[in-house]
Amino acid sequence: MGTEIRTFSSLKELNEFLANQTCQFKALFEDYSQWLGSLLRDFETAHKNEDWFQKSAALQKNLKSQSKKPSEKADKGKKNGKGKGNAEDCCWIESGDIALSFTEQGQTEILFEAIEKINCKLQENEKFKVAVQQLARLGLGTTVDYIVYIQDDIPKKIVLKSKANSKGDETFKFMTELSVPAFYSSMK
Numbered sequence: 001m002g003t004e005i006r007t008f009s010s011l012k013e014l015n016e017f018l019a020n021q022t023c024q025f026k027a028l029f030e031d032y033s034q035w036l037g038s039l040l041r042d043f044e045t046a047h048k049n050e051d052w053f054q055k056s057a058a059l060q061k062n063l064k065s066q067s068k069k070p071s072e073k074a075d076k077g078k079k080n081g082k083g084k085g086n087a088e089d090c091c092w093i094e095s096g097d098i099a100l101s102f103t104e105q106g107q108t109e110i111l112f113e114a115i116e117k118i119n120c121k122l123q124e125n126e127k128f129k130v131a132v133q134q135l136a137r138l139g140l141g142t143t144v145d146y147i148v149y150i151q152d153d154i155p156k157k158i159v160l161k162s163k164a165n166s167k168g169d170e171t172f173k174f175m176t177e178l179s180v181p182a183f184y185s186s187m188k
Helices: 011-047 051-065 070-083 084-091 106-139 184-188
Strands: 003-006 093-095 096-101 144-151 154-164
Touching: 003 011, 011 106, 011 144, 084 184, 106 154
Parallel strands: none
Antiparallel strands: 003 144, 093 096, 144 154
């Protein structure tokens, strides 16, 4: 979606949104990982001795072995991503504002890049969940609306806005002056 602002009426609603995002990211991560594994198996006979293929296969093994530890996986992915800079230059052609590749190496590189970005989104989403849990401990509950700024599918900021119909506003105050003519007060 890119950039958006969404309003949630409760922490439960916000948590459901975050859980849904996490499920979507995990499913996409798994799909791309399987696609990458399939490609590497297909390319093995033709490119087994090439440097880029050996590096890609090693990175893919790291992804598999660390699938239960997303924080470590992202850190290693970033290190490996920086190390690929020279390999990227040899299979990419700049055409205006886009890069083009006609190689298997290019196909594996975009899959690795997508997997790394999705993993980073998973981590950021988990950090935001922890922050939301801290809000729940404060006891804000349903007395406020949660206006969330979402950038690149990841919640970044929350504005807390008091609801117009919160309990403090529900109490009705009525003030008036009552005048009673002297005639009625003397009858007592």
